[in-house]
Amino acid sequence: MDFTAQKIGRVFFDYSDYISFIIQGTTMEQYAIKGGNPLVGEVEIGGAKNAALAILAAAIMTDETVVIENVPDVRDTNVLMQAMESIGVIIQRIDRHTVKINASQINDLIIEDDYIKKIRASYYLLGALLGKYRKAEVALPGGCNIGLRPIDQHIKGFRALGADVRIEHGLIITETKQLRGNHIYMDVVSVGATMNVMMAAVMADGQTVIENAAKEPHVVDLANFLNSMGANIKGAGTDVVKIRGVAKLHGTEYGIIPDQIEAGTFMFAAAVTKGDVTVKNVIPKHLESISAKLLEIGCEVEESDDAVRVVASKPLGHTHVKTLPYPGFPTDMQPQITVTLGLSAGTSIVTESIFENRFKYVDELTRMGANIKVEGNTAIIDGVGKYTGASITAPDLRAGAALVIAGLSADGITTIDDIKYIERGYEDFHLKLQGLGAQIDRIATDREMQKFKLKVG
Numbered sequence: 001m002d003f004t005a006q007k008i009g010r011v012f013f014d015y016s017d018y019i020s021f022i023i024q025g026t027t028m029e030q031y032a033i034k035g036g037n038p039l040v041g042e043v044e045i046g047g048a049k050n051a052a053l054a055i056l057a058a059a060i061m062t063d064e065t066v067v068i069e070n071v072p073d074v075r076d077t078n079v080l081m082q083a084m085e086s087i088g089v090i091i092q093r094i095d096r097h098t099v100k101i102n103a104s105q106i107n108d109l110i111i112e113d114d115y116i117k118k119i120r121a122s123y124y125l126l127g128a129l130l131g132k133y134r135k136a137e138v139a140l141p142g143g144c145n146i147g148l149r150p151i152d153q154h155i156k157g158f159r160a161l162g163a164d165v166r167i168e169h170g171l172i173i174t175e176t177k178q179l180r181g182n183h184i185y186m187d188v189v190s191v192g193a194t195m196n197v198m199m200a201a202v203m204a205d206g207q208t209v210i211e212n213a214a215k216e217p218h219v220v221d222l223a224n225f226l227n228s229m230g231a232n233i234k235g236a237g238t239d240v241v242k243i244r245g246v247a248k249l250h251g252t253e254y255g256i257i258p259d260q261i262e263a264g265t266f267m268f269a270a271a272v273t274k275g276d277v278t279v280k281n282v283i284p285k286h287l288e289s290i291s292a293k294l295l296e297i298g299c300e301v302e303e304s305d306d307a308v309r310v311v312a313s314k315p316l317g318h319t320h321v322k323t324l325p326y327p328g329f330p331t332d333m334q335p336q337i338t339v340t341l342g343l344s345a346g347t348s349i350v351t352e353s354i355f356e357n358r359f360k361y362v363d364e365l366t367r368m369g370a371n372i373k374v375e376g377n378t379a380i381i382d383g384v385g386k387y388t389g390a391s392i393t394a395p396d397l398r399a400g401a402a403l404v405i406a407g408l409s410a411d412g413i414t415t416i417d418d419i420k421y422i423e424r425g426y427e428d429f430h431l432k433l434q435g436l437g438a439q440i441d442r443i444a445t446d447r448e449m450q451k452f453k454l455k456v457g
């Protein structure tokens with residue numbers, strides 16, 4: 001393991017020690033950024049992380065082999081696949097973004113706390129295992145960096161299908177002899193609950209109707225994936241999803257949709273740095289709320305079949321925005337637009353209506369010179385002329401990415417700690433930014449920092 005020991009400054013006992021180090025992430029790594037370069041060029045967007053998480057879990061619902069393409073190679077998908085392997089699922093990576101999954105030899109229906117701690121979305125295995133085996137035990141997810149994350153709607157849905165659900169010793173235990181279709185009204189619009197209940201219902205007896213369902217592109221992608229395995233789901237993408245239970249599912253080959261949030265992040269990075277960026281391999285319809293806000297603040301946005309170009313040649317203006325379920329402005333883009341409005345002329349207001357604690361990064365942005373006041377779930381932003389580089393910390397995935405784009409526009413050098421959060425959901429983030437002309441490196445030691453400083457002058 002000489003190469004890794006030298007590169008990361010750590011000795012590994014063996015290959016699995018090295019892999020678990022990579023998967024768990026480390027606090028040592030930072031991004032070092034020298035701001036000031038407009039981002040210019042083209043960037044290829046990967047598969048949608050949040051669709052992949054549900055689809056990978058759903059792939060265990062047949063004993064036949066499933067091939068999934070366009071899986072992003074990020075920490076969250078990799079940890080979920082580890083959790084699946086821990087119960088006997090056989091997973092082969094055909095290439096970096098294609099996996100072959102066979103779940104005919106599952107030997108355990110318990111997903112341990114370790115996986116849930118690393119990645120909340122392991123809870124999709126609850127719906128998938130319950131739907132296939134009528135039983136599952138998954139550690140109860142706790143709160144997280146963006147606020148309380150209850151799962152009462154998931155549980156309500158499972159119970160409506162006839163499953164017994166109880167919480168014991170930190171596990172959610174759900175089981176039943178028979179799942180029966182039912183009419184389920186969701187009290188809140190929840191992406192996770194819609195997808196989990198969809199999986200549980202797909203092989204239930206009779207018809208299930210989910211009302212007030214989430215309409216996000218990844219909900220539609222999961223439904224399309226399950227239908228390609230023989231499920232009968234109609235209405236995904238509207239707020240009423242109808243699922244007629246089928247006896248069994250079969251193998252399939254399926255490609256995951258492009259990541260709406262990765263694309264949106266690069267679109268705002270173009271705006272913040274006064275750049276000209278074409279995001280390629282996207283579905284422009286999924287980006288409409290993002291494009292609309294960029295147009296409002298003075299960017300040019302050109303759409304083609306599978307690409308969107310953002311040009312920011314004029315000074316940016318202010319706007320107001322409230323996060324909402326799809327097709328509203330996504331909560332996962334809230335930090336990125338706030339960072340952008342922090343540099344736009346005038347006063348903007350951003351209201352977060354999905355998660356109650358998603359403005360924690362504002363303190364970090366203030367250290368870079370932003371003038372933002374947070375009152376409850378609202379940020380009042382007085383645009384400043386520039387940000388200045390500082391040493392900051394990524395509090396969560398999307399906020400971390402937003403702070404990177406703040407650093408790209410700032411005077412001087414910014415270092416960002418805890419990039420393990422960013423790497424949960426962005427594949428090769430710094431490499432893609434480098435491809436657009438950004439001065440950013442992933443560094444692990446003081447020596448690498450010195451080298452970076454020499455390089456950027």
Ligand code: EPZ
Nearest residue numbers: 050121148149150151152153154188190191192332354397
């Ligand atoms: C998904 O989380 C995404 N995660 C999140 O992305 C995203 O921010 C969120 O949807 C909203 O779009 C994955 O897909 C893995 P919800 P999820 O259930 O499913 C409340 C990222 O950065 N609620 O739609 O957990 C909840 O508290 C991540 O990629 C209940 O009250 O979100 C929230 O206020 C972060 N009871 C609202 O609903 C429930 O049972 C929406 O949450 C479930 C949710």
